[in-house]
Amino acid sequence: MINSTTSPYRILVVEDNLGDFTLIEEFIIERVDFPKIEHANSFKEAETLLAKPENIYHIILLDLSLPDKNGENLIHEIIALSRHTPVVVLTGFSDFEFGVKSLSMGVSDYLLKEDLNANGLYKSLIYSAERQKISNKLKESEKQVRSFANQLNNALEEERAHIAREIHDEFGQQLAGLKMSLSALRKLKNSPEAQEEFINSLVEEVNNSIEMVRRIANELRPVLIDKLGLPIALEWLVKEFAKKTGMSSEVNVVDTPLVLDKIVEINIFRICQEALTNIAKHAQATEIKLDIACIENTWHFKVSDNGIGIPNSLNNSISMGLLNMKERSYLIGATLIITNNLPSGTIIEITVNPND
Ligand SMILES: Nc1ncnc2c1ncn2[C@@H]1O[C@H](COP(=O)(O)OP(=O)(O)OP(=O)(O)O)[C@@H](O)[C@H]1O
Ligand SMILES: [Mg+2]
Known part of the structure; x- marks a missing residue:
């Protein structure tokens, strides 16, 4: 059974034949938990429903011969209105070839009305809806x-x-x-x-x-990274920073046997650099600490300060520093965690495993 825990499946059935609609409705109810089924008798009705921004469907089931529109035209118009909702086309035996062609027009699946049963319909709904979810995620990451x-x-x-x-x-x-x-x-x-x-x-x-x-x-290009490796380059960065700002600093480096990839190293260096710039700009801190450790192949880099901490709500939409830090981490497959360093200050922690 489709059992959507977050919201029930919302399905739009565009079908002018009441008998066919009732059958489809029964098949859906048989296999899908608490579906929300809406019915459009014509293209016009479907158009009105799809035009409303609040009407977001998981799937559209579309009969290809409606009184006011049919065939290719109907498909094009419904897809244009669908806002990426998968469209499953219902065709008769005589339209079999057109059903196949409809796939190249952007519909997600086609079903022969004469063969329709609860299982076939359920499978098609699941495949189309899940495929759409994956495709949405892909688009989002692109x-x-x-x-x-x-x-x-x-x-x-x-x-x-x-x-x-x-x-x-x-x-x-x-x-x-x-x-x-x-x-x-x-x-x-x-x-x-x-x-x-x-x-x-x-x-x-x-x-x-x-x-x-x-x-x-x-x-x-921080020369030290190439010459002496990341931990020493970071230690230098923190010491220079402390000298310039007058803050006190502490650096702890434990067990760092592996040499990280240069791209990874330069990105971590830049993240720490931005973390320090933020400390100078916003933290009102008096102390900074850098901890570097490699535990079971996983590197941990931690920049902490004893300042005022990052406010809970940030309203500067043009600020890029934290965003860049996150994106650099994403790029090198690292995890970035930003937390309040109770009782005061901020911790920026980057974790990366070169083998992942
Ligand atoms: N160490 C910190 N202590 C206190 N607040 C911080 C610290 N780091 C960041 N912030 C807060 O988080 C906000 C966002 O930081 P971010 O680096 O994204 O932007 P910014 O420094 O304001 O601008 P930009 O980095 O684009 O020049 C800052 O404006 C500041 O309020
Ligand atoms: Mg910044």
């Missing part, structure tokens, strides 16, 4: 993938703009300054002492530029 690709693209563009700004505004200015200093150096050719002092300041300027190039390169 939508998620598309939206993630979009966000990733936007993030990439933002990052490029940010780096271009840094190169133009800071690095460009430093080079311009160096050029002016070099021109000024020419004027000091008769004073070796002044020249010496000037050269020292030039070396200082060049050192600043080297530091800046390093910083930009590191923003693009």
